[in-house]
Amino acid sequence: MKETFLRFERRATGFAMVVACAMMVIAASLGAFQIVTRFVLEQPAEWTEILIRMSLIWMVFLGIPTAFRQGAMVSVDVLYRWSPPKMRRVLDWVVCLAALALIAVIIWWGWDYAQRGSVQSMAGLEEVSMFWAYLAMPVGGLFCVIGIIGNLLDPVRMELETAQ
Known part of the structure; x- marks a missing residue:
């Protein structure tokens, strides 16, 4: 099991x-596109701004x-170092x-926020609901739960190895 x-x-x-990583590539690509359209073509693409924010x-x-899975989010280094194995x-x-x-x-408030934001539209992309931007909180939170439980079952303490 x-x-x-x-x-x-x-x-x-x-x-x-x-x-x-794909979201990072999208944000970087849209940022480059925005620079070209704004400063080279002098025709700014306003829609890129909201998509960059959403992808970030x-x-x-x-x-x-x-x-979370690597144990790098909540640091209790000193307690781990001073504690016996059972206390760890x-x-x-x-x-x-x-x-x-x-x-x-x-997750709870992210879902609530996403539902409330579903009636809003994105500036520059009026046909797209803000629901999709706000949905990142509960979706990311669900993946976090999996990573947290995974770290409990098979602990990895990356912060202890890299803090030296």
Whole structure:
């Protein structure tokens, strides 16, 4: 059961990271396009601004699950170093529960915000609802839950290795 979940988690977190990277490529490409249209052609494309922002928001919320999975989000380095091995496992659970509580709030209010924003349209893209931009919070949060549980089952503490 544990190995099955960890395989699922690797695929889900990997997928989220691939999409986050794609959002970064989209944001960079649109930024370059915006520079060309604004300063070279002197015909600014206003629609690129909102798409850049939206892709950056999606990039962040889909990149966070990888950070959670690597144990790099909530740093309790000193407590881990000073604690005996049994206490470290208790700390793993405390960090996991605190992170899940935070992500639960993000999912709950993110979904509420997305629903409320569904009546708004994007500036420059009047036919597209803001729902799609706000949806990044609950979707990213769901991927975070998978990464947090994966880190609890198979702990990785990247911040301890890179903090030196």
